[in-house]
Amino acid sequence: MLETIQRHQATLDTAIKALHGRTFYAAFPENPSPEIYGADADRLGREAFESLRGQHFTELLQPAPEQWVGQEESPYEQQPLGVKYPFFSPATLVARAQAGFDEWRRLKPAQRAALLTEALDGMRSRFFEIAYATMHTTGQSYTMSFQASGPHAADRALEAIAAGYEEQTRFPEETTWEKPMGKYNLTMRKTWRAVPKGVGLVIGCSTFPTWNTVPGMFASLVTGNPVIIKPHPKAVLPIALVVAEVQKVLSAYGLSPTICQLAVDADDRLIARELAEAPAVKLIDYTGGSQFGEYIESLRGKTVFTEKTGVNSIILDSCDDLAKVAQNLAFSVSLYSGQMCTAPQNFFVPAAGVRVGAELVPYDQVVQTLADAVSGLVANPKVGPHIVGALQSAATHERVQQLAFEGGRTVLAHGPVAHPHYEQARTCSPTIHEIDAARIEQFSQELFGPVMLIIKTRDTAESIHLAAHLAREYGAISCGAYTTDARVKEQIMDEMSLAGTPVSFNLTGNIYVNQNAGFSDFHVTGGNPAGNASFTNPEFVIKRFTWVGFREPA
Amino acid sequence: MLETIQRHQATLDTAIKALHGRTFYAAFPENPSPEIYGADADRLGREAFESLRGQHFTELLQPAPEQWVGQEESPYEQQPLGVKYPFFSPATLVARAQAGFDEWRRLKPAQRAALLTEALDGMRSRFFEIAYATMHTTGQSYTMSFQASGPHAADRALEAIAAGYEEQTRFPEETTWEKPMGKYNLTMRKTWRAVPKGVGLVIGCSTFPTWNTVPGMFASLVTGNPVIIKPHPKAVLPIALVVAEVQKVLSAYGLSPTICQLAVDADDRLIARELAEAPAVKLIDYTGGSQFGEYIESLRGKTVFTEKTGVNSIILDSCDDLAKVAQNLAFSVSLYSGQMCTAPQNFFVPAAGVRVGAELVPYDQVVQTLADAVSGLVANPKVGPHIVGALQSAATHERVQQLAFEGGRTVLAHGPVAHPHYEQARTCSPTIHEIDAARIEQFSQELFGPVMLIIKTRDTAESIHLAAHLAREYGAISCGAYTTDARVKEQIMDEMSLAGTPVSFNLTGNIYVNQNAGFSDFHVTGGNPAGNASFTNPEFVIKRFTWVGFREPA
Incomplete structure (x- = not known):
């Protein structure tokens, strides 16, 4: 694990520096070129995607599905994709998330950050597969599918990891407090823990299934909260591939893969409400329409991050x-x-x-x-x-x-x-x-x-x-x-x-009001009803954990 | 103003460093000794307090009171103090707060931090007067009155100023973003502003009228929000003295004193609800019972910090x-x-x-x-x-x-x-x-x-x-x-x-579970129903403003 931390520390440090400098930075190149990603990367990615059509998606390390479900269709073909995902009832998902909580929260922030950065390497190896999956669920063009669901999303995920890691390590784990009392000094040993809030739920949207999901997902994870990823039923595959990569890393390090689970709606049963209302679910990230967003915001006892509708x-x-x-x-x-x-x-x-x-x-x-x-x-x-x-x-x-x-x-x-x-x-x-x-x-x-x-x-x-x-x-x-x-x-x-x-x-030429850049532009501010899921300002991560201190005479 | 900033910069830098080191630090000595505060300080403070009894409190720079009100009594004497405060209706208070908003928010964080630190110097000069006022409203002992309402409160206020200043200056005001596009670079000039949320309301309690009030008060102020301080009707005087000192500094620098107002309940009219529900009020700090606290938390569209009841x-x-x-x-x-x-x-x-x-x-x-x-x-x-x-x-x-x-x-x-x-x-x-x-x-x-x-x-x-x-x-x-x-x-x-x-x-000797130390112990965590007003973690200040960015081709 120490080796894993060391291997990713430079990436993390660079990302933290970039977050604060807010000059141009991208850990994942946005250009889908063979020079960067390999001569066969596009072909292999397309073939991998094609081989998933009409199949059960068996990569997830979530045993004993209750049924197999799926209702995606390609906006380009107006035909079902035919991919079937394992379905689990909300009670099972929440119980499994809770079961993984202790081992995950007991890791150090540096350990979680390293494992999650490693998962992004796995995601990078599947950028083209994710791109085709995005194209045939969202209707985005090939280039946008690649960029938004691949490198741009991974950069936003890295942002969340970096911000979460930084905030959790901003105060010392331990210090000696020595107060002069005149004739003697009062000396205390003090320690602090960044305590995760509980199970996180991330509700995705149909148009940007990874870009809008990974910030909340990685922000909750890096701060020690297990997550349940509930994608839009019409745009599951892109994020399913990302969840599979996270589970692969968790499993490789002997951790429970249910620290990060995929929760797919059944064809006849939407599970977002039931998940959101589960008492163990303490954090909710939501992207989608304002009506459901306001319902999510109205739930008591939950810390909520939303991106709802707006008029630009x-x-x-x-x-x-x-x-x-x-x-x-x-x-x-x-x-x-x-x-x-x-x-x-x-x-x-x-x-x-x-x-x-x-x-x-x-x-x-x-x-x-x-x-x-x-x-x-x-x-x-x-x-x-x-x-x-x-x-x-x-x-x-x-x-x-x-x-x-x-x-x-x-x-x-x-x-x-x-x-x-x-x-x-x-x-x-x-x-x-x-x-x-x-x-x-x-x-x-x-x-x-x-x-x-x-x-x-x-x-x-x-x-x-x-x-x-x-x-x-x-x-x-x-x-x-x-x-x-x-x-x-x-x-x-x-x-x-x-x-x-x-x-x-005064934008002209090749830069557009729609675009925003990871590590530089905050996306969503929290200052109006469109939402408060700001990728990635400090608030987006610090509300996911609590500082608790302990002290004892030294 | 530049001179003012320079004069307080060292205090601010030391406070920020202390917040992160969390070793012992106190900007205001807790010992009410003549060697520190002057041979006559106690006598002068007592006389100043005595001279206020039975009088109109005329120090506030809030013109045209609607009536004079006051219902404090000394728990030591079980007699009314007889101090009368100017009363203003909530509509007047909110309108005056809004009138001061633009000039206050347009100052730089460093300017606001310096002015507020200067106000703490004014507070320090009245620690003994505040101590007697606290003793005869709360029933605290003389020593606790001095320490809790004076130096300990001022340290917590400085903490809030320091944390707010640090968070507002954590990202650059301006940077150049340069993205390599292959044959050319795309270059943007980017700027960011920490935008205050609006009018802040601080609702105080009867037992710690300054200690529990100044953190939210100074946190809202340093982040650019005008504040209305609504003390408990039985414990007004200690915080009235602090508000007067803030107003004095505002006025000396040509700013509107209504950036920081005292809002006293009339003897027959409690105004907390009306203030809390005013649409312009965006931030509420509350200390008191859980029932009213839960009402405050239930208000939509407000950012709320509470310290309610708990069982220790x-x-x-x-x-x-x-x-x-x-x-x-x-x-x-x-x-x-x-x-x-x-x-x-x-x-x-x-x-x-x-x-x-x-x-x-x-x-x-x-x-x-x-x-x-x-x-x-x-x-x-x-x-x-x-x-x-x-x-x-x-x-x-x-x-x-x-x-x-x-x-x-x-x-x-x-x-x-x-x-x-x-x-x-x-x-x-x-x-x-x-x-x-x-x-x-x-x-x-x-x-x-x-x-x-x-x-x-x-x-x-x-x-x-x-x-x-x-x-x-x-x-x-x-x-x-x-x-x-x-x-x-x-x-x-x-x-x-x-x-x-x-x-x-394992506390024994002269350190007690009741006590917590400014700059070291977080007070209230946000992790249970007792409240989320954590003195002073980053969340306590960053939720009071919004990061908004601007960009333009360079």
Whole structure:
């Protein structure tokens, strides 16, 4: 075990340093290139994925399943994947988690951190397999599937390990306390323990099955809590592969694999509520809709981290090059068909137009430039299909196709986006609607999917006010703003900071408001109703354990 | 302002270092000696206090009071103090707090930390005045009044300032992020802000009006939140003096004094609920009974820190010198007549007795030794009255006098403790009752005041089980244990750590389970129902602000 700790210590130290420097750092290269991952890595990963189709998933070290279940289907093929997972009742899962608690909590933080970092090496060896699994459950493009579910997720997991390790070792394990009492010194030996809270439950979402799951999973684990991973029933395979890698490491070191379990819903029985309400479950990480998220937050006696829905805004005030801005925003709204929690939805444009250099470009021309950029991007057969991917669920597809607004104007209608390899791909190009700023009820909710709302405001002050108001009241995870005016910029920073929303200013070229970088950008702030699962600020880890001290005369 | 920051930087740096080293540190000497605080300090402080009796308290920089209110009385004199405070309606208090928010949050953490440290210097200059105010509102002895409300409180306040400053400066204000993209680098300028949550409310208790108030008060302030201090209506003056000192510094630096306001209940109108429910109030620190504490915790959209009631245990297994142990415990149970949140209540003694060295001392003899130690201590006219102090409230006095148990046996009856200077002092010596371990309903609640319950258990294993069970289910803030057996010790540490309760082992001599040391002992862990207001772990400060990031192409 000492050797294992030493082997991973440099990675951990570098990660902690990166967390605090917040300059660029990635432990896992995001480029799926043969030079980095090996000439056969992609092929082997695809073959491994293909061999799982229609099979029982037997890798998990969780004995005696009650039945075999599975309901995934590929958004590209609109066919079942046919993978079947072992099902266990919540009572069994919780009892097994509790059974593993003592041995796991008694390890030192450095031991847990090393074992979990080793599990990420295992995950890395399966990045391509995870990528195909992600593509055929979420509808993400190949590249996004690789990056988001592989290296980016692993980096966020390493972040959580590093942050958890750092916080648990921030106070001494032992010290001598010597108080001068005048004629003598009072001397005490004091020790402290970072005590884990109990069983952790991590409830995943259908669109980012590993990226949104691994931070809470590894944060709970590194702080000594056994975890039960309850994925969305339509996106199990990517995280099942990660759980299998963690179990492999646990088992190799003589620990109980049930310290980290997969909990799959049966086809006719959803188990999230029962798990969440189990008294032994003390920590819950949740990604998904706000309604269930609020139920999770309402449970007494649980420490909860959520990422729920929100409405993300773009504020257009002034810029140097409108075409470049429009291209950047068209990409952001099209990327994975708006199914990212960071995708922009509401685009606030002043009625008087947008100042571009010395010129004032009229409102209508701004709208048309945006619409042209979107349609140009999506219609480009070499680019469009690989950006928009597929819609994860048929329900989203149907809802987006039936979207209707009172008043306003449809600027761009949705339509299919032909995929070069998958004829059956469930696709839909972005819809653009124009709505008056007064119709706030029409743009104050998240419209999940490829929807761009252009909201005509009196001026930038109203744009800022509305963006901040929506973030405060309904939540927001990202905000983009374009302004060349330093005073307006400060006003946006000030108001959006109070609304707990990070802002990307003046993005053009190859960086997008949707993206955030591990070790640098905090994802979700906790400052608005979109949630408090901030990857990875100190709060995300320290609430998972308790400091308890002991003392005795020396 | 720069000069102010420089002047206090060394204090702040030392405090941060102390927080992490957790060795002995005190910025404010606890000894009320003329050599330290000046030859006239005690006399001047007493005179200053005396001059406030029967007067309007006009120091606060809060204009236009709606009325003058006050209902304090001295537990030593059982006479009203007659001090009248300005009353403001909750709406006025909240509006004024909000009006001060912008200027306060826009200061840098280093500026706020320096101003608040300066306010502690002002508090230090009034330690003796605060001591007399504390004595004549809480009933604490002179020495405890000085130490707890003066230097110990100021140290805990400095802890909160230091922890808050450190956490807010843990990530860079600005950095350049440069990502290699193959042929070029993507370069972003990134900045972060620690954004305060909003108005803070601090609800104080009647027994430790500054010690339990200043940590939350200074933690909220240093993180940029204006605060409203709502003391217990019977213990206003000590904290009013502290608030006045903070306001003095704010005003001297051209800031609004309403960044820190005193909010006193009117004689016929309690305002805590109205303040707590105000939408602008985002942070609440609460010390007091569990019922109101649970109401505070149930409020949605608030970040809450509580210290509620608990039942503290002593586990007697084995020791080297029973007489010394009994003396130590007698002192602990008598100190301020059991009105400390850390006072022990339940003493678990195995039916077979306690092993003392090579000998097994029978149960009855252990009980008698404890009772003799208590009665000997209290009956000593030179010591007793100065240890037990007075009972803060007539209600506690009455309740303790009427305590009745089903079954069991009264080992020692309560009685008055004559005070050498105050004939009218409201005193009551500790009551000792013996209860069988099966009657858990009789010892599972906090019996506030001088009450010692001796619970006969089957063995030490049952003692540990009961102590941990009570802590987990009903809360505990301290635990004392006596054992010479390393295995038993580890078992106690393990079980009590899971119950979120710190343990003091084998205390004899001049250190007591009730006491905890600033910069070293975490007070309250968050790991059981007694509360989560942990002085001062990182969680106690980081939940008061939100990290928000901004980025822009460089």
